[in-house]
């Protein structure tokens with residue numbers, strides 16, 4: 001474990017013996033309770049079992065097989081049947097919601113741990129091992145889902161089982177939801193549970209281990225990112241139509257020219273600069289680590305009012321730019337029907353990542369204004385590919401300042417496991433199931449407590465793998481973290 005000062009003068013052996021007598025968790029040298037050999041064996045068995053159940057959205061995959069297997073573990077461990085719910089809109093996409101009841105009547109709303117249990121398809125021919133076989137090799141666990149996110153699923157199932165075994169009673173309910181179709185498919189479990197069974201998943205806030213984590217650089221922890229808000233994904237279909245004609249008789253009106261003129265206006269346009277409570281905290285932390293002109297510019301955007309010149313300079317870097325504003329970019333183009341005909345249709349897809357606090361419809365109207373051509377239509381394309389004249393008016397909540405009761409224990413435990421690592425809230429540009437809770441007004445924090453080398457991100461890719469040591473640390477993290485959140 002870690003080389004930190006021993007917090008007590010009681011020798012390690014005596015402390016262990018005492019812990020055994022009192023049925024208390026063992027304490028590592030740094031004071032963090034660590035999983036026993038038996039806990040680890042169970043955690044490994046759960047991880048293996050989940051990896052070896054194919055939960056892809058394909059004819060071979062079945063989410064329900066995995067959730068039923070976990071349901072059995074909870075019932076066998078003595079969880080009340082009333083607290084273990086298997087439910088969903090499709091027989092093959094059943095979600096599992098497990099509740100660990102508070103002692104007495106709680107003052108606070110529950111904490112929800114949200115874990116998708118489906119994985120992205122993986123082909124045996126692309127991999128060096130069978131993606132649906134749990135293989136331990138050279139200090140790694142290999143298999144589809146070892147990074148995304150059966151590692152966290154297994155660690156949290158084990159955490160709930162272990163807390164129950166130890167007779168732990170939280171001060172508020174702790175809920176674990178294992179859900180379907182985050183990666184794709186028609187039965188997103190998180191969305192369905194929020195819409196249809198809000199009572200089962202209603203919470204003060206959500207912990208979603210599907211994002212965030214500890215970044216390693218040659219084994220050295222650099223930063224621990226916590227996703228504290230995320231942008232909203234939206235596609236728009238932009239169309240120019242024309243009566244067409246023979247290409248030997250061109251006219252000034254032309255669907256391709258009209259569309260590309262509009263797209264070039266978009267290329268030159270920037271949505272307004274914005275900061276929210278999360279990105280402000282992120283940039284404050286980054287200013288402490290950066291040097292030179294970048295540091296000066298970051299300080300200048302944090303000032304009141306922010307410096308537009310500094311914002312413009314930093315925006316040249318795409319990762320900064322995406323943190324500053326809604327972005328919209330042309331991603332596909334389709335036009336014309338013959339080499340010798342004037343185009344009758346020209347169509348583009350514009351993909352937007354919307355800053356929290358704005359609705360897709362607000363952005364659609366802004367695109368119409370930017371294009372400034374009433375002959376063009378700008379329609380919304382849903383995740384299912386349905387095209388409509390207007391976009392949803394709902395918006396993700398502008399995130400509250402990172403909640404102290406989450407960040408205090410998260411930071412403390414992270415620093416016990418990875419000493420000296422700064423913990424930074426970030427705005428995610430990708431999308432996770434947290435968005436359904438954000439729409440419902442429930443804040444969500446993304447943190448996997450998984451340490452990965454920067455260049456070893458293999459989620460959705462081939463030969464997905466997780467360092468064995470990372471798994472044990474995340475297990476220890478979630479045990480202490482769940483106890484800390486449950487004690488409020």
Ligand SMILES: [Zn+2]
Pocket residue numbers: 116148149182210
């Ligand atoms: Zn994921």
